[in-house]
Amino acid sequence: MSRLDRLRERWPVSPRVHAYAAWSALVLFTLIVISGAAVRLTGSGLGCPEWPRCNGTSVTPSNGHAYIEFSNRMITTPVSIAALLCLAFALLRRPYRRDFTVLGALLAVGVLIQAVLGGITVLTGLNPVTVMSHFLLSMATLVVAMTLVWRVVRERSGKPQTPVHDALLVGLTRALTVAGGVVVVVGTAVTASGPYAGGEGTDDTVSRLGIFGDDTFKTVIMVHARVAAVFGVAAVALWLYARIRGARDLSGPLTAVCLCVALTGAIGTLQYHILNYPSWTVWLHVSSVCLTWNALIWSYLAAGRSEHIAAEAEPPPLPREPATV
Structure with missing residues (x-):
């Protein structure tokens, strides 16, 4: 031992x-x-x-x-x-x-x-x-x-x-997770190029992300908004498809994703188009992104693997012994 x-x-x-x-x-x-x-x-x-x-x-x-x-x-x-x-x-x-x-x-x-x-x-x-x-x-x-x-x-x-679902549903859920990851990456670029560098309260000069020059902040906001909009539509479409396919165990995770995306989108609209990007809305946005990401990973795990892969992974049936008289 x-x-x-x-x-x-x-x-x-x-x-x-x-x-x-x-x-x-x-x-x-x-x-x-x-x-x-x-x-x-x-x-x-x-x-x-x-x-x-x-x-x-x-x-x-x-x-x-x-x-x-x-x-x-x-x-x-x-x-x-x-x-x-x-x-x-x-x-x-x-x-x-x-x-x-x-x-x-x-x-x-x-x-x-x-x-x-x-x-x-x-x-x-x-x-x-x-x-x-x-x-x-x-x-x-x-x-x-x-x-x-x-x-x-x-x-x-x-x-x-590991749950088992049809190949298309599994593939679409995984693709949605990848798309969510892209949205998160672009979102970090928005914050990195925006007005909140992290040194305002201590009067420190902090460099900003400037991959597109002086227009970096506006450009990445535009890219982020469009990518996030596509992601949101895809999430709702996948939720509908899962319902049609009768994948009840995926309904909960995908519903959570859709609700979190709706909340995040509402906060994003508020901070960019109504309130001129105050810091507290950015904090709410980051918080809702964390919840969205957790729900998205939950959906990925709930999707599991496709049926044909699961069938191939199963061991072959043992040969039956001949009946004895």
């Missing part, structure tokens, strides 16, 4: 406790993205201009914007604890599943990389490329957290780990 087996015998973790850790990780990984957006939109991105210290003389903050930035750094602590618990509980849970351990390890590694990338972002003066990378890596960790929750829930409910 290995040392890990002995630890599992001594401190067994039930699937229920492991599920609590998985859900906590998903919630906390989502919240830290939202809190990070608040740091930038309040102009507090360089409130603590050094890393891992807040400034050259102290680890702790000394003014309002520094407190905002430092508070976001402190949220990393519960996020890290949740990720480590997912890994530890996966190792100790009974029954043991290797894929849960892999997902827990990915969450822990994701936190570490995010911490390092966050430090690089501060040390480079909120370079738009590093800020965009920071946000997109957060989206990747949400994929891992959502996958872990999905598998935990499916196991506890006794349902198949």
